[in-house]
Amino acid sequence: MAAPPQDLRDVLEEALGRFAVPELTRSVQSIIAQYREGFDRAAPVLGSETAVAAYAAYRMPATYAAVRTALNHVAALAPGFAPETHVDVGGGTGSAVWAASDVWPTLRQVSVLEQSPSAIGFGKRLAKRSPTAAVREARWQQVVIDRAVPKPPADLVTMSYALGELSPAAQEDVVRSLAKDARVLVIVEPGTPAGHARIIAARDLLIELGAHVVAPCPHDRECSIRGAQDWCHFSVRLNRGALHRQIKDGTLSFEDEKFSYIAVSAERWPRAESRVLRHPQKRKGLVMLRLCTDEGQVADLTVSKRQGETYRAAREVAWGDEWLPREQDGRATTDATR
Ligand SMILES: C[S@@+](CC[C@H](N)C(=O)[O-])C[C@H]1O[C@@H](n2cnc3c(N)ncnc32)[C@H](O)[C@@H]1O
Structure with a gap:
């Protein structure tokens, strides 16, 4: 806000x-x-x-x-x-x-x-x-x-x-x-x-x-x-x-x-790892994020409730925020859309 x-x-x-x-x-x-x-x-x-x-x-x-x-x-x-x-x-x-x-x-x-x-x-x-x-x-x-x-x-x-x-x-x-x-x-x-x-x-x-x-x-x-x-x-x-x-x-x-x-x-500052490009979509036990990544790709990430802390973070994050992947446990799927 x-x-x-x-x-x-x-x-x-x-x-x-x-x-x-x-x-x-x-x-x-x-x-x-x-x-x-x-x-x-x-x-x-x-x-x-x-x-x-x-x-x-x-x-x-x-x-x-x-x-x-x-x-x-x-x-x-x-x-x-x-x-x-x-x-x-x-x-x-x-x-x-x-x-x-x-x-x-x-x-x-x-x-x-x-x-x-x-x-x-x-x-x-x-x-x-x-x-x-x-x-x-x-x-x-x-x-x-x-x-x-x-x-x-x-x-x-x-x-x-x-x-x-x-x-x-x-x-x-x-x-x-x-x-x-x-x-x-x-x-x-x-x-x-x-x-x-x-x-x-x-x-x-x-x-x-x-x-x-x-x-x-x-x-x-x-x-x-x-x-x-x-x-x-x-x-x-x-x-x-x-x-x-x-x-x-x-x-x-x-x-x-x-x-x-x-x-x-003019100076180099550490950049976001990725940024949320849309309102996150919330479904029962799932959050879908559209991200711009540090590789210059637009990617869709699905975070499930089984991912504990990552899921809680995904529920909090808003359009425009940085997204910091906290854990890579293989259950999140990142699909490059471009
Ligand atoms: C849409 S308003 C935005 C005003 C303000 N920056 C804001 O965000 O609310 C565009 C402003 O740019 C000014 N502007 C447009 N062309 C300009 C120019 N060539 N030189 C100086 N100011 C200009 C206008 O007078 C107007 O105040």
Whole structure:
């Protein structure tokens, strides 16, 4: 669970209080239509105060949760990584800044690069109310990223839900530029086939540039999950607040945010042995896991109750977690599916 912390939910609710619900609802519908039907890069989606508030109301908790989950995976694998500097590119209203400072209290100096003055204004107002000094004192810079990202060297560089907003021709150069002078780089995209395709392209390029994959992949070979049938993504569940339900016309009290990501490092950290790629399937006395393995394969593993501790671990593990095979007693069957 990586729900936004109470402090972020409180400041968000307060900041949204001055907007009328019907106005936010209309704006949410317009943003959804623009993302679905394509938008004009010369006219940013978050171009007005209301559009930014609508985005913050219906997307910020979910993008926070996705980034937080990805960063949690990195922190689990790189316990010695204690970043002090962070640059967030295409930062919007600051989800990644809040998420990173929750994962790494060592952060001291944070910069956000963003094109929309309205998003910067809203994000800054939220950040000023953060209990964390690094978030409160973050530097927000209005920058339209073209090909090169004018960022200082940083221990941590993030770009969440923004790569896909750049022209396809600019994306490769931007990824190169993000990797430059970054100890750890994390790129998060929507968990769709198109989002994953951008993550794979970034991953291929970053490996070619000499970066080491930290997460989610337990290997740095070619990704075997390619094509329209399947795509590597993860899911995080979060509660929807009352305002969210109103403006999105939603009735469910929760949502599942699907995301794809890649985290690379200039240093080599021990990687996961394998990672769970789907919700584990539980049957009487059996747990079926779909895994990405350290050999770069997708494999199905069936763990039976007779396997004691391994079975108990399999019952606990969730989509996106590392899977650490504890015993090899021959009763688990691993079938490479690719
Ligand atoms: C979908 S929002 C994501 C915001 C935030 N990173 C998050 O995860 O919630 C995409 C953000 O990227 C920004 N963006 C898109 N193209 C940009 C560009 N060329 N230069 C700077 N910012 C850009 C948008 O203004 C918007 O704030």
